[in-house]
Amino acid sequence: MHDPFLLLNLPRGFDLDDCVLRGALIKASLDWHPDRFALASEQERQRAEAKMAELNEAYAQLRDPLQRAEILLSLAGFPLGEGSDHTSSPEFLMEMMEWKEKAAEHEKGDNPEQLHVFCQQLQQEIDQRVEKLRDGFRAWQKADYCPGTVAPLRALLTEAIYLQRTLDSLQEATQHHHD
């Protein structure tokens, strides 16, 4: 499997400082920078370009905590999987339904202040889960990635992804409005 941690020569883990990540990208990019291939053959130049694209992609994936968490779970052999969700509780899905209902109202409404407050609330819900993920991944690492403790991590991440998608699509839709 494609491992962005390996590509950027970083230790696998959820805790990842932005500066460290940025540094790792720069270091890994040195050998592949287009300037070094100005006089190289077309084939070599293309290879370097592809490598740079791969490194940038790895950087973008690791920078986003939710994608980082998803990658860590996949690498450990517990991918979230696509399609129907068999992880979330009906209670959470009900709660999600309410968030979506409110998001739909804010999308139609014309009150930028209320919209802003609502987006902040959603962001808080996401942040809370990211914090819990941080603790969870630390505990999981300490437990030598014992499969027994992976379920709550998957549930937390799944919830955070729902909330993030809702926030993203609301922001996308409302930006459009005000342009």
Added chain:
Amino acid sequence: MVYSEKVIDHYENPRNVGSLDKDADNVGTGIVGAPECGDVMKLQIQVEDGVIKDAKFKTFGCGSAIASSSLATEWLKGRTIEEATEIRNVDIVEELALPPVKIHCSVLAEDAIKQALADYQKKQEEKS
């Protein structure tokens, strides 16, 4: 994404949107989701004398997810519980001419039906 006419029809005129009393004995509720697309779907059935008298849904998601659940409620009404278990996602795919990338929407609808039926049956067992 090009949607079929049937998807557009269900999307623009969704049938049976709404909610039923989830605490009622004769109502079964199914709630499912797909995190990657952020879709959430709720589907409810109201059963009288073993026949589904009413079905309602509420879906937040793409056109195909809305159309799949809208069609599911149409198909559920008038069926017995037995008959309702026979609805398969492939039937929804065929009816709505869903493209391969949207097949998961029909799976979501089938899961919602199964959950609603299971919820109803659980309530009946608890009652007796």
